[in-house]
Structures are given as structure tokens and as C-alpha cells.
Amino acid sequence: MSEIHSQLLSCTRNIICSFVANNFIECDKVPDLIQGVYGSLAGVLDVRASIVTPERQKPAVPIASSVAPDYIICLEDGRKFKSLRRHLRVKYSLTPDEYRTKWGLPDDYPIIAENYAAERSRIAKEFRPGRASIVPTR
Incomplete structure (x- = not known):
């Protein structure tokens, strides 16, 4: 298991635990909630990875x-x-x-x-x- 995947799982677990501790949710909805949270976190990482760093400015003269x-x-x-x-x-x-x-x-x-x-x-x-x-x- 990659480090990024384990970090995503850890973050997902923390978010789900906090949400379930403070909100009522039916048992059959928990897997969908886990998939949704994990997918959202993975999507955020994909967006961050796709952001292109600006090209370094070139000097006007050597x-x-x-x-x-x-x-x-x-x-x-x-x-x-x-x-x-x-x-x-x-x-x-x-x-x-x-x-x-x-x-x-x-x-x-x-x-x-x-x-x-x-x-x-x-x-x-x-x-x-x-x-x-x-x-x-x-």
C-alpha cells in the first residue's frame, strides 16, 4: 500500500469517525459515506497534482x-x-x-x-x- 493511499485512508477514517460521532446515520449509508469522503479526498490530491507550477521568468538580458x-x-x-x-x-x-x-x-x-x-x-x-x-x- 502506498503512503498516499494510507494517508487517504487515515484521513477518511478520522472524518467518518467524527461525522458518525456527531450525526445520526443509518448503517447501510455508511459505506456510501466512506466512498464519498475517500473519493473527495483523492480528487483533491488529483487537482493539486495537476496544478502546473508557473514557468520561471527569464531575464531580459543574459x-x-x-x-x-x-x-x-x-x-x-x-x-x-x-x-x-x-x-x-x-x-x-x-x-x-x-x-x-x-x-x-x-x-x-x-x-x-x-x-x-x-x-x-x-x-x-x-x-x-x-x-x-x-x-x-x-
Whole structure:
């Protein structure tokens, strides 16, 4: 006896026991009730087995060519961005981690283009936030 068949029998037994304990039923109707419950449970399993899982979405561009020094190409729609973070949040309600997981990307997959990150870093270092410029007083 297969595991699924034994589980169906167990569920059928539990349902029939509960029903008979709380309801009056003639003895000659019990076999029909058992067949009906078992058939319904088996039908539910058939429906669940026939549900087709949706096909995995294909990236708009090959993953290998989605990273360039000046831009990152979004795998969802194929558009080029210096930074994907806002686009993913606004248009697709995805965080960078969810995006990486969805497409099977490594944890170190960039969300910001390399040259853009370097430029932002240079600007930040140039302004040195949090440090007051020292002007000699005389």
C-alpha cells in the first residue's frame, strides 16, 4: 500500500469517525459515506497534482552581460541604470536581496555601477562630511 493511499485512508477514517460521532446515520449509508469522503479526498490530491507550477521568468538580458562599468542592466525589464535600488523598490517592490534571490545571483552581485560608485566615493571624500575645514586664524 502506498503512503498516499494510507494517508487517504487515515484521513477518511478520522472524518467518518467524527461525522458518525456527531450525526445520526443509518448503517447501510455508511459505506456510501466512506466512498464519498475517500473519493473527495483523492480528487483533491488529483487537482493539486495537476496544478502546473508557473514557468520561471527569464531575464531580459543574459546575467553575464548585465554588469558593465558604467551601468547595471535590470534583469526584470532590460533597462540600464547607474543604481538599481530605487528602480527595484518603486517598480517591482523588491529589495536588492530579494532581487538577487529571485534571479539566483551571488550575494556580491552589484546593485550600483562600478564607475558610479567610484565617483560617489570620490565626491564624498572630497567634501569630507562631518569634518569642519580648518581655517588658520591670525
